[in-house]
Amino acid sequence: MFIKILQSVSVKILIDFFNFANIFPSENLKEKYMSGHSKWSTIKRKKGAIDAKRSKIFSKFIKEITVAVREGGSDPDGNPRLRMAIANAKGQSMPKENIERAISKGSDKDGANFTEVTYEGYLPHGIAVYLECTTDNLQRTVSNIRSIFNKFSGSLSTNGSLSFLFDRKGIFIIPKGDINQDEFEMDLIDAGAEEIELDDEGFFNVTTSMEDFGAMMKKLEELEIEPESASLQRIPNDTKTLNLESAQKIMKTIDLFEDDDDVQKVFHNLELTDELMAEM
Numbered sequence: 001m002f003i004k005i006l007q008s009v010s011v012k013i014l015i016d017f018f019n020f021a022n023i024f025p026s027e028n029l030k031e032k033y034m035s036g037h038s039k040w041s042t043i044k045r046k047k048g049a050i051d052a053k054r055s056k057i058f059s060k061f062i063k064e065i066t067v068a069v070r071e072g073g074s075d076p077d078g079n080p081r082l083r084m085a086i087a088n089a090k091g092q093s094m095p096k097e098n099i100e101r102a103i104s105k106g107s108d109k110d111g112a113n114f115t116e117v118t119y120e121g122y123l124p125h126g127i128a129v130y131l132e133c134t135t136d137n138l139q140r141t142v143s144n145i146r147s148i149f150n151k152f153s154g155s156l157s158t159n160g161s162l163s164f165l166f167d168r169k170g171i172f173i174i175p176k177g178d179i180n181q182d183e184f185e186m187d188l189i190d191a192g193a194e195e196i197e198l199d200d201e202g203f204f205n206v207t208t209s210m211e212d213f214g215a216m217m218k219k220l221e222e223l224e225i226e227p228e229s230a231s232l233q234r235i236p237n238d239t240k241t242l243n244l245e246s247a248q249k250i251m252k253t254i255d256l257f258e259d260d261d262d263v264q265k266v267f268h269n270l271e272l273t274d275e276l277m278a279e280m
Contacts (some may be wrong), residue, residue, distance in 0.1 A: 015092040016024035060264055061089040063134050067114050069106025080217060084230050090229040091173075112136040119145050120162040123154040124244055127250050128269045129166050130234050140276045142183040144260055151251045165269060166234035169194075170213035170219070172206040179204075184223075203228065207235075236269035247276045 043265045064085045072079035073167040076086055082103075089099055107110055115138060135141040149156045178197060184204075185196050192212030197205045208216045213232060220227060242250065250270050 056259060056261070057092060057260065058089075058094055058098060061085065061092070061094055062105070063114065064154070064264065065089065065099065065102035066106040066111070067116065067134055070114070074103050074107050078275055080214065084217065087197050087226060088229050089216060090226075090244070117141070118159060119156060120159060121145075121149050121154055121156040122162075123149070123152060123250055123253055123268075125240065125246060125250070127240060127242075128162050129154070129234070129254070129257070130162055130166055130267040131257060131263055132265040132267075133260075133262045134264050135264075141253065141260075141262040144262065146261075148256050152249075152256075165238075166236055166267060168210040169233055169235045170206075170208035170210060170216055170230070170231065171235075172204070172208070172216060173232045174204040174206060174220070174225060174228045175228055176202045176204060177251070187219060187223060188216070191216045193266065212260065231265075233265070234267040236267070239271035241271040241273060244275055244279065247271075247273070251276070 049162060065082065068079060068082035068085045071083055074082070076083040079119075086099055100205055112145075114134050114136050117133050117135065117138065119133065119142070119248050121129050121131075123129055131145060133141055133145075181198065183194075188204075188206055192208045192215050193206050194209060195205075195207040198206055206216070210232060213230075217230060220230075241247075252270075254266055254268060254270075259261050
């Protein structure tokens with residue numbers, strides 16, 4: 001903790017010094033300090049915007065809110081997971097009444113019991129896929145997941161076999177609005193930000209370690225800033241680039257996983273090139 005605080009203070013001192021000395025712009029120093037997963041974060045946000053057009057996106061939010069209530073109660077002030085789930089739902093324009101129904105559903109002791117489970121496997125060309133699911137019927141879920149893998153020449157692996165390919169990171173998407181960028185970035189670094197990027201659409205893409213996710217949530221609450229989304233994601237250590245035709249086939253399979261009612265999140269290590277994104 002002391003080292004992290006010292007690192008944050010040191011970066012601020014360096015930026016302030018070079019600004020004062022006019023040796024080089026502070027933006028260059030920030031870019032050097034904060035480079036890395038930012039491209040992945042930006043792509044994930046763009047992909048999320050595409051996913052949000054699907055009617056099933058609300059059902060996934062409802063399930064997440066329901067599980068959060070069962071886990072920590074119906075009061076968002078005392079339940080960080082529920083608070084985050086509600087914020088994410090609002091970020092995708094989910095109606096208030098839908099959110100309230102989901103909270104009520106989670107409070108119903110006679111409602112369905114959900115289990116959170118993960119599945120891992122490979123698709124053609126060595127593309128790794130990591131699935132996070134929430135289900136009330138494990139047999140149905142594993143059957144559906146295995147069927148998709150088998151149908152598209154993939155294979156379901158044992159749990160933990162792909163974990164080394166992904167780093168679990170906190171990803172925050174925050175609208176810039178009228179935020180003072182320099183001061184805000186220093187606040188984020190103090191809260192554990194590893195990387196910060198302001199994209200062309202006016203959103204900060206912020207990456208933290210999994211351990212600093214809660215601290216970043218708390219910092220944003222102190223600053224009274226509501227992110228468009230905040231989530232723990234599995235970021236690939238390395239990505240694989242395929243030709244457009246092969247990549248499109250992989251993405252069609254990814255879409256099938258995402259369309260399954262029991263699948264909450266899908267992570268993979270396919271490089272989402274500009275050419276591929278343009279075709280999606």
